[in-house]
Amino acid sequence: MSSHSWFDIPRGSHFSLANIPFGIISIPSSTPHVATAIGDYALDLAIFAANNGFSAISTIQPHQAVFSEPTLNAFAALGRPIHSVVRKYIQSVFAKDTPYPEVLKTNSRLQKQAIFPLKEVQTHLPFTIGDYTDFYAGLNHAYNVGVLFRGPANALQPNYKHLPVGYHGRASSVVVSGTPIRRPNGQILENPAAEHKVPVLSPCKKLDIELELGAFVCRANRMGEPIPIGEAEESLFGVVLMNDWSARDVQAWEYVPLGPFNAKNFGTSISAWVVLADALEPFLVKGLENDTQVLPYLQEKKAENVYDIKLQVDLKTSSGQSSTVCRTSSRNLLWSFPQMLTHHSITGCPLEVGDLLGSGTISGLEPSERGSLLEQTENGKVSIKLSGEEERKFLEDGDEVTITGVCRFDDDALVGFGDCVGRIEPALKL
Amino acid sequence: MSSHSWFDIPRGSHFSLANIPFGIISIPSSTPHVATAIGDYALDLAIFAANNGFSAISTIQPHQAVFSEPTLNAFAALGRPIHSVVRKYIQSVFAKDTPYPEVLKTNSRLQKQAIFPLKEVQTHLPFTIGDYTDFYAGLNHAYNVGVLFRGPANALQPNYKHLPVGYHGRASSVVVSGTPIRRPNGQILENPAAEHKVPVLSPCKKLDIELELGAFVCRANRMGEPIPIGEAEESLFGVVLMNDWSARDVQAWEYVPLGPFNAKNFGTSISAWVVLADALEPFLVKGLENDTQVLPYLQEKKAENVYDIKLQVDLKTSSGQSSTVCRTSSRNLLWSFPQMLTHHSITGCPLEVGDLLGSGTISGLEPSERGSLLEQTENGKVSIKLSGEEERKFLEDGDEVTITGVCRFDDDALVGFGDCVGRIEPALKL
Numbered sequence: 001m002s003s004h005s006w007f008d009i010p011r012g013s014h015f016s017l018a019n020i021p022f023g024i025i026s027i028p029s030s031t032p033h034v035a036t037a038i039g040d041y042a043l044d045l046a047i048f049a050a051n052n053g054f055s056a057i058s059t060i061q062p063h064q065a066v067f068s069e070p071t072l073n074a075f076a077a078l079g080r081p082i083h084s085v086v087r088k089y090i091q092s093v094f095a096k097d098t099p100y101p102e103v104l105k106t107n108s109r110l111q112k113q114a115i116f117p118l119k120e121v122q123t124h125l126p127f128t129i130g131d132y133t134d135f136y137a138g139l140n141h142a143y144n145v146g147v148l149f150r151g152p153a154n155a156l157q158p159n160y161k162h163l164p165v166g167y168h169g170r171a172s173s174v175v176v177s178g179t180p181i182r183r184p185n186g187q188i189l190e191n192p193a194a195e196h197k198v199p200v201l202s203p204c205k206k207l208d209i210e211l212e213l214g215a216f217v218c219r220a221n222r223m224g225e226p227i228p229i230g231e232a233e234e235s236l237f238g239v240v241l242m243n244d245w246s247a248r249d250v251q252a253w254e255y256v257p258l259g260p261f262n263a264k265n266f267g268t269s270i271s272a273w274v275v276l277a278d279a280l281e282p283f284l285v286k287g288l289e290n291d292t293q294v295l296p297y298l299q300e301k302k303a304e305n306v307y308d309i310k311l312q313v314d315l316k317t318s319s320g321q322s323s324t325v326c327r328t329s330s331r332n333l334l335w336s337f338p339q340m341l342t343h344h345s346i347t348g349c350p351l352e353v354g355d356l357l358g359s360g361t362i363s364g365l366e367p368s369e370r371g372s373l374l375e376q377t378e379n380g381k382v383s384i385k386l387s388g389e390e391e392r393k394f395l396e397d398g399d400e401v402t403i404t405g406v407c408r409f410d411d412d413a414l415v416g417f418g419d420c421v422g423r424i425e426p427a428l429k430l
Numbered sequence: 431m432s433s434h435s436w437f438d439i440p441r442g443s444h445f446s447l448a449n450i451p452f453g454i455i456s457i458p459s460s461t462p463h464v465a466t467a468i469g470d471y472a473l474d475l476a477i478f479a480a481n482n483g484f485s486a487i488s489t490i491q492p493h494q495a496v497f498s499e500p501t502l503n504a505f506a507a508l509g510r511p512i513h514s515v516v517r518k519y520i521q522s523v524f525a526k527d528t529p530y531p532e533v534l535k536t537n538s539r540l541q542k543q544a545i546f547p548l549k550e551v552q553t554h555l556p557f558t559i560g561d562y563t564d565f566y567a568g569l570n571h572a573y574n575v576g577v578l579f580r581g582p583a584n585a586l587q588p589n590y591k592h593l594p595v596g597y598h599g600r601a602s603s604v605v606v607s608g609t610p611i612r613r614p615n616g617q618i619l620e621n622p623a624a625e626h627k628v629p630v631l632s633p634c635k636k637l638d639i640e641l642e643l644g645a646f647v648c649r650a651n652r653m654g655e656p657i658p659i660g661e662a663e664e665s666l667f668g669v670v671l672m673n674d675w676s677a678r679d680v681q682a683w684e685y686v687p688l689g690p691f692n693a694k695n696f697g698t699s700i701s702a703w704v705v706l707a708d709a710l711e712p713f714l715v716k717g718l719e720n721d722t723q724v725l726p727y728l729q730e731k732k733a734e735n736v737y738d739i740k741l742q743v744d745l746k747t748s749s750g751q752s753s754t755v756c757r758t759s760s761r762n763l764l765w766s767f768p769q770m771l772t773h774h775s776i777t778g779c780p781l782e783v784g785d786l787l788g789s790g791t792i793s794g795l796e797p798s799e800r801g802s803l804l805e806q807t808e809n810g811k812v813s814i815k816l817s818g819e820e821e822r823k824f825l826e827d828g829d830e831v832t833i834t835g836v837c838r839f840d841d842d843a844l845v846g847f848g849d850c851v852g853r854i855e856p857a858l859k860l
Contacts, residue, residue: 130560130601130602131561131600131601131602133691136688146687157686157687158627159617159627159629159683159684159686162617162628162629163617163629163684165684165687165688165691166688166691167597167598167688167689167690167691168597168598168599168600168691168695169598170561170598170779171560171561171601172560172561172653172779172780172781172782172785173653173779173780175653182653182654182778184776184777184778185656185776185777185778186776186777187589187592187593187725187776197588197589198592199589199592199593199725200725201725201726201727201776204777223602223603223605223612223696223697224612224696224855224858225858226615226858226860247777250777253589254589254593254595255687255689256587256589257576257587257595257685257689258566258595258596258597258689258690259597259685259687259688259689259690260597260688260689261563261595261596261597261598262773262774262776262777262779263777265598265774265777265779266653266654266777266778266779267653267778295617295629295630295631296631297631297860343692344692344695346614346615346616346617346631346692347614347615347616347634347677347680347692347693347695347696348612348614348615348696348697348858349600349602349603349692349695349696350602350603351602352602355602425654428654428655428656428778430656430727
């Protein structure tokens with residue numbers, strides 16, 4: 001595939017010709033539509049379709065209505081072979097030596113109608129999310145948190161290397177990048193060590209980030225019929241960056257015996273652009289070594305099953321200064337998305353198009369690679385230093401957290417997600 | 431309100447004139463519509479509306495399209511004052527001394543068009559459920575389970591009486607009464623006591639029931655804005671019976687540290703008929719005493735905050751013999767649905783119309799009042815006796831479990847839910 005386009009794609013753009021992610025945009029005068037991002041622009045695929053943009057390719061024509069939908073659900077439901085055709089066709093339309101110059105390259109009318117600067121479009125939640133499940137596949141994170149709460153000898157639970165531990169999350173609280181996150185109120189213990197435990201209702205004092213990837217499901221299984229591991233990849237549409245905001249003090253008090261609840265349901269941010277599994281395939285690598293023999297239903301044929309996406313977390317305080325607080329790679333996972341999906345459905349649980357799977361927090365081995373403040377500050381024992389003499393144990397009001405993630409080809413073309421950003425608003429006064 | 435109708439409502443019917451529940455039905459030639467149940471019949475409210483059934487009442491006319499929907503979501507979103515008007519109007523249409531005889535009583539054409547024997551209609555899941563949350567408000571259940579796993583001294587966790595413990599469930603696995611439940615496969619430990627824990631993939635061997643109530647949400651709150659306790663009742667549409675099928679062996683292995691997951695996502699059955707909060711209001715009673723001072727945000731004005739619904743669980747084995755395995759009341763809750771809802775949203779979590787809240791398993795104090803086999807058999811240590819020399823530790827293939835629930839007025843009119851039934855199918859061979 002040519003990495004050269006007739007369209008102006010700046011060096012360092014997340015949205016190179018090798019990417020072609022999908023998302024939902026609107027401009028002030030329009031309803032939300034399916035779009036792709038290329039360089040600094042979005043191509044509205046509903047307008048593109050309505051103006052014969054897909055006329056050169058018969059496979060897509062019967063399905064064009066999906067691009068006028070306000071979510072990616074219908075497009076995703078067409079299945080990976082169609083996603084692949086659409087992506088490759090768009091790549092060919094933007095290629096310098098496009099076989100279809102009349103579609104867009106020499107069609108300045110359609111360029112004006114359908115292409116908008118990313119800065120001027122509003123992005124929307126890409127899917128209607130039926131169910132959201134968050135896993136815990138970041139081995140280093142699970143180990144670090146286990147050490148904090150149970151010590152190194154019992155850091156990982158006995159099940160950890162046998163199955164992708166996960167829990168059901170709150171689908172309604174998943175929001176698109178840019179949505180403000182209000183600091184939650186909740187029950188916390190002001191003195192957790194006290195013998196007599198009496199909670200107070202308070203703004204969360206340990207508001208944290210969780211650096212994750214999310215994957216969207218594009219094929220439903222019937223209730224009662226598990227998705228075999230060999231078919232799991234075909235059920236996965238693509239990937240987003242995810243920040244699973246967490247209220248650590250709420251969590252510590254509430255989570256026994258049924259797991260996190262209110263600590264996790266006030267907001268989960270995802271990137272506006274979903275990068276197709278196809279686009280990420282060149283960046284599949286081996287994940288973390290599992291020294292335990294996993295059961296056959298979780299064994300994948302290929303060893304390269306997780307993505308090597310370079311992830312970064314930046315924290316900008318209300319002073320305006322920004323600091324990078326984490327750099328790591330999404331290869332730091334013990335379980336792949338296909339394994340998570342197959343395990344999720346082994347009971348017969350029905351997965352649906354638009355369901356979201358979270359990887360769990362991703363941390364590398366080094367302190368600077370830890371994907372949560374919980375780990376970086378040892379649950380608030382120590383501070384991390386930021387630019388401009390500032391420091392943090394947990395997030396403060398006005399803090400803006402930005403996650404970025406990119407894969408780089410040898411020719412420096414990038415496959416990235418844009419930003420996943422959220423700014424903390426003060427808690428509601430109750 | 432007259433308990434006497436011109437319509438034949440058999441003594442002992444769950445669907446007396448005092449009830450008027452709502453559900454979704456279809457007959458072979460129709461799409462699913464909103465309906466109510468009365469006596470042994472269903473009244474299709476879409477057909478009723480299309481034939482001027484609501485012509486006598488101007489409040490409802492602008493909203494009639496909601497009855498042609500395939501779910502109750504749009505009707506529920508109209509709000510409790512409208513539900514109340516619709517219910518009272520339907521009651522008045524069926525009253526012996528109805529002021530609107532021409533609507534149905536003397537309109538045999540519409541009776542034939544819109545009224546169908548319950549035996550001949552197909553019922554459907556009443557709501558599109560965005561999110562499903564299961565609480566743990568059955569104090570006696572929580573205590574019994576706590577004793578089994580942690581002993582009497584630590585049976586209840588320190589948070590239990592301060593907040594309604596809950597966790598996010600799997601919305602896609604909620605099914606309407608009558609849907610078969612396939613025994614799940616999952617990872618279990620064949621020898622949980624062994625020091626070296628190696629799981630196998632196996633059909634669940636500890637398949638259990640959970641006797642619960644469910645409540646549907648009818649008003650959304652914006653993200654970031656909690657629902658005050660004084661407004662929570664207005665956000666609750668009505669109640670269903672619920673069986674939250676549970677795989678105890680899967681749960682025991684998987685649940686640390688993030689709570690139940692696959693043990694709970696293969697099926698949750700609910701009754702087809704949703705009884706309006708209005709219809710249950712006469713049966714509000716004090717719940718279980720909470721000897722802990724709860725925080726002000728959870729304090730309700732009225733002491734009567736839980737329903738006294740007489741609940742019964744029957745188990746019919748493949749031999750055809752049926753045994754009652756539990757009789758109790760839904761008053762055995764420490765927390766009310768308004769308290770659950772308010773706690774759920776205290777962080778700003780957005781609740782949406784059609785969200786389902788489960789009460790948690792309901793057990794009384796006596797062994798015969800325990801709402802799960804886990805409690806009744808002490809996690810499989812002892813058997814319970816059934817009719818015909820049969821016994822059970824957990825559910826076997828072919829077992830059919832039926833939950834019923836009724837409230838009785840002094841004149842013996844009943845407000846009930848019909849059945850919540852599910853039959854266990856053998857596990858899929860993997």
